Amino acid sequence: MKKILIPALLLLMIGWAGYTFLFTADEEHVAQEGTGLKVGDVAPDFELTTLSGEAVKLEDYRGKRVFVNFWATWCPPCREEMPDMQKLYDGTDVEILAVNMTASENSEAGVSKFIDDNSFSFPVPVDPEGHVTDLYEVRAYPTSYLIDSEGRIAHIALGAMDYERMLDETEKMQ
Template identity: 45%
Template sequence: MNKKAFAAIILSLAIAIIAVNSWKPLLSSGEKKTPEASESAANSNVVGIAQGNIAPDFELALLTGEKVKLSDYRGKKVILNFWATWCPPCKAEMPHMQSFYEKNKNKEMTILAVNLTALDKGQEAIDTFVKDYGLTFPIPLDEKNKIGTLYETITIPTSYIIGTDGRISKKYIGPMDEELMAKLLKEAN
């Protein structure tokens, strides 16, 4: 097989993987949980990214420079979203997130949209994106990709739905609309 044919096959496989992960979103990665297993996880103090675990805490700087911790939002439901300015599905999702946030921000919920800054196109691109989309929810900057790595964010957008008790209710890969956000938050504790 010549080099051009091999490169074409590799490129085709990469495009197929991206397409499947971007256009056919997956709900809840990982094992299916029995009611007993879910109840046991919900009663444990395990910190991790699996459903039922306490979400790992982190501290990042917001666009404003102010520091924020995930644990600051304990008592509220949180949509923890990972995104970048160059990501087409992220661009499609942001108007829905902003609208949902505006309608629900006073209802004991928030959106923390972590920008994968280490993988993005720089501060100016992020600032322009936020301005163009009129985003007002908190945007922490993951400048060293530590939090994206911790939360195993391979495909973006990826969101974790976190209940008022700080436990992960769902992991959702792909863009969300308002209806889906409402459904996922309703299912969270």
């Protein structure tokens, strides 16, 4: 009887541990998916340095509409939407902060070359360690946060946006 009881108890304990691990992990995963940045939240402040060496702090843009775009040079949809971002920057009073995920790039010099070669004039803050990218929970490129004049997230766009959509979404903001 003892020969059967000990292996049965051991098997029961292993099964219980596996069950607990699997179902606890699922509940934690679901709880995590329910959190994060949402439309209406105050946009987290950050401070980065641009390619031109200027300090940029999101808080300094309070009172203005801001288009915060997370991108990388190796990302084709990112590259595709940037001329439309330039058009928005040139033709409206919307501020653009094109945050480059520099940790995923070959070099910051390559990012500068890309910006210069395409004559983009909006500020390009660099995120060399990905802290701001993590703060904004960016999981795909490009991701854009449209922030209203009160500092609240008015729209979150995953993927590339064309000029008409950029204009439409920014016109909805105060």
